[in-house]
Amino acid sequence: MAKTIIPIGPYHPLQEEPEFFILTVEGEKVVDIDVHIGYNHRGIEKLSETKTFDQSTFVIERICGICSTSHPFAYTRAVEDIIPIEVPERAKYIRTIIAEGERIHSHLLWLGLAGHFLGYDTVFMWTWKLREEILDVMEILTGNRNNYAMFKPGGVRRDIKSEDIPVVIKKIDSIVPTLEMLKKAVIDDPVIHARTKGIGVLSKEDAINYCALGPTARASGVARDVRKNSPYGAYDKVEWDMIVTHNGDVFDKLVVRVLEVFESIKIIKNCFLNLPGGEIDANIKDIPPGEGIGHIEAPRGECFHYVRSDGTNRPVRHKVRAPTFMNLPTYKATVIGEDISDATIILAAIDPCYCCTERMTVCNIKRKKIYSGKDLIKLSREKTKILRNKMGVK
Amino acid sequence: MIYIFYFLFYGFFLTAIIGLLASWIDRKVTARIQYRVGPPLLQPLIDIVKLLGKETLIPAGSSKITFLMAPIIGLASVILVSTLLWINNINPAKSFLGDLIVVLYFLVIPSVSIIMGGFASRNPLASLGASREMKLVLSYELPFILAMLVTVIKSGFTFRLGEILAFQAQNGALVRSWSGVLALIVAIICMQAKLALVPFDIPEAETEISGGVLIEYSGSGLAIYKLMKNMLLFTLPFFLIIVFIGGLRFDGIHLLYGVLKYISLVALMTVIRNTNPRVRIDQVVKFFWGPMTIIAIIAVVLALLGR
Numbered sequence: 001m002a003k004t005i006i007p008i009g010p011y012h013p014l015q016e017e018p019e020f021f022i023l024t025v026e027g028e029k030v031v032d033i034d035v036h037i038g039y040n041h042r043g044i045e046k047l048s049e050t051k052t053f054d055q056s057t058f059v060i061e062r063i064c065g066i067c068s069t070s071h072p073f074a075y076t077r078a079v080e081d082i083i084p085i086e087v088p089e090r091a092k093y094i095r096t097i098i099a100e101g102e103r104i105h106s107h108l109l110w111l112g113l114a115g116h117f118l119g120y121d122t123v124f125m126w127t128w129k130l131r132e133e134i135l136d137v138m139e140i141l142t143g144n145r146n147n148y149a150m151f152k153p154g155g156v157r158r159d160i161k162s163e164d165i166p167v168v169i170k171k172i173d174s175i176v177p178t179l180e181m182l183k184k185a186v187i188d189d190p191v192i193h194a195r196t197k198g199i200g201v202l203s204k205e206d207a208i209n210y211c212a213l214g215p216t217a218r219a220s221g222v223a224r225d226v227r228k229n230s231p232y233g234a235y236d237k238v239e240w241d242m243i244v245t246h247n248g249d250v251f252d253k254l255v256v257r258v259l260e261v262f263e264s265i266k267i268i269k270n271c272f273l274n275l276p277g278g279e280i281d282a283n284i285k286d287i288p289p290g291e292g293i294g295h296i297e298a299p300r301g302e303c304f305h306y307v308r309s310d311g312t313n314r315p316v317r318h319k320v321r322a323p324t325f326m327n328l329p330t331y332k333a334t335v336i337g338e339d340i341s342d343a344t345i346i347l348a349a350i351d352p353c354y355c356c357t358e359r360m361t362v363c364n365i366k367r368k369k370i371y372s373g374k375d376l377i378k379l380s381r382e383k384t385k386i387l388r389n390k391m392g393v394k
Numbered sequence: 395m396i397y398i399f400y401f402l403f404y405g406f407f408l409t410a411i412i413g414l415l416a417s418w419i420d421r422k423v424t425a426r427i428q429y430r431v432g433p434p435l436l437q438p439l440i441d442i443v444k445l446l447g448k449e450t451l452i453p454a455g456s457s458k459i460t461f462l463m464a465p466i467i468g469l470a471s472v473i474l475v476s477t478l479l480w481i482n483n484i485n486p487a488k489s490f491l492g493d494l495i496v497v498l499y500f501l502v503i504p505s506v507s508i509i510m511g512g513f514a515s516r517n518p519l520a521s522l523g524a525s526r527e528m529k530l531v532l533s534y535e536l537p538f539i540l541a542m543l544v545t546v547i548k549s550g551f552t553f554r555l556g557e558i559l560a561f562q563a564q565n566g567a568l569v570r571s572w573s574g575v576l577a578l579i580v581a582i583i584c585m586q587a588k589l590a591l592v593p594f595d596i597p598e599a600e601t602e603i604s605g606g607v608l609i610e611y612s613g614s615g616l617a618i619y620k621l622m623k624n625m626l627l628f629t630l631p632f633f634l635i636i637v638f639i640g641g642l643r644f645d646g647i648h649l650l651y652g653v654l655k656y657i658s659l660v661a662l663m664t665v666i667r668n669t670n671p672r673v674r675i676d677q678v679v680k681f682f683w684g685p686m687t688i689i690a691i692i693a694v695v696l697a698l699l700g701r
Contacts, residue, residue, distance in 0.1 A: 012604060118671035119599065121592075191673060
């Protein structure tokens, strides 16, 4: 049978971000894929190395708009690992609350998008409406709907007011009935079963071999969660369960995410219940030379930061590894042999976040010359000169 | 002369106006279900007028004439079908023998025109969409024609729409019998597939193949396709109303009933499309050739038994 090339991207209605997947298709079956990434590279690691430790928090918060807490969280933990210093209890709880709020809104966002990819736009709109409530909660707690700017090495920047807590709990409780209904509508829908069960199966062996993380791994039966395996924040002080399912198909990934939303609500409420008093900041003065790592469980999996300090007020090396970096290769294991109509939902099932992932880009060395920034400025100036001469401007 | 009037006024203008209105109702109800505001009343018309004023791009290497003719053929067939249906409904005596079969044939041509346009545009995604549309047509035509057979059997083996209407005027709508109900259910689901609405919007599937068959269309070609789809949104329910629910009448209280019949069919379509995700093409073929065909055959058997 003749092979056809079906491109997904670089710009595609499926994706919010530019990425390029070349699918080789026989009839409607995918036989091979080729992944081209690197459209979203912004040089954030380098940028972070030019800023002070405090400023870096804000730069790396802007790596990603959806998991904008996970990066600062991991980064601050890496910096605290250099000193090393223990964060005050209250700050730990506040950090946990913010991180879980982000998990809820990220999972709801994913659920809506998954519905949209399946052509179920009602789910899309409903979940995003629910997500608004969570964003309101985050606005009450932090002052921002996204990019909360709550984190700093040594603690948090802003305290939670005690009069806000009942309002927030009431708001969170108010979404639970709709969420329950949505859970039933999605998990019990026979057509969703037909579309997602047995589709894009990632076996347990593959999940381990590809080092899959987060919900992608947990759906395949790999009980891997930083919050349980190496607890940080207040996760070892409140009660919650790790959601693990065993089939590894798209449906199980959906179930894991939906159930995790309920766990997150449980964690937030428990945190508010046990919120200790006291300081929220350890008041770090100097960062000694050394290196530190920080890893936390982002909504998509383990987010890992490495920071090296030489005793000045700037990091000399800052390395970011986002969960999608590990999850994206599993796409190759899951999509080959599947239908072209399922290719997009299988890709969406790992909840890819490319702006988190792209930490480097590869130059095409086949070109005659590679221009550096200085060369480009020089070229630009020369061209401007020519143009000015042509137009007679002095 | 009177036929040209029928053709232009009823077949084109009235069908287009009601179709655009129905498309607005569909979009508005969908929006309200999804907590959105929804478009203003004239939005479907504005969309089409705007598209007519845009540049029509013809992809390089495509079959130019086929690419441009496909939407016109589709639109023409829809106008013709709706003219036939209107004539039948207004003046049942004017119908000719076998117009039911003619209507069934012409209702396939919009799908055929979409397949033609998709293949002519020489885009891999459009070809994929066109091949899906082809499979879709193959799958839903069988139960659809079986459902129509129920009407033919019930109304005394007539192939004239006028006689079917006259039979229903005397003996009550066909949907009042068991076989009629089953056939109507099958026909409504087939209609959903004919209109390529969710769960059967597989040929277009914007998140899978980014618009599929229509991906290369722009300007007036796209406008004509949109108009064709909006007109089908009137023509198909109208056909089902004639065949199963006793047609539309324009005297007194019957006009209200007619409007209610039509609105409830459109509302049903909107509800189906908002409470289901998209299915896969192999599942569609299994669905239509399996359960749907079986239900249709049961309906035919019941009709033969006189139920």
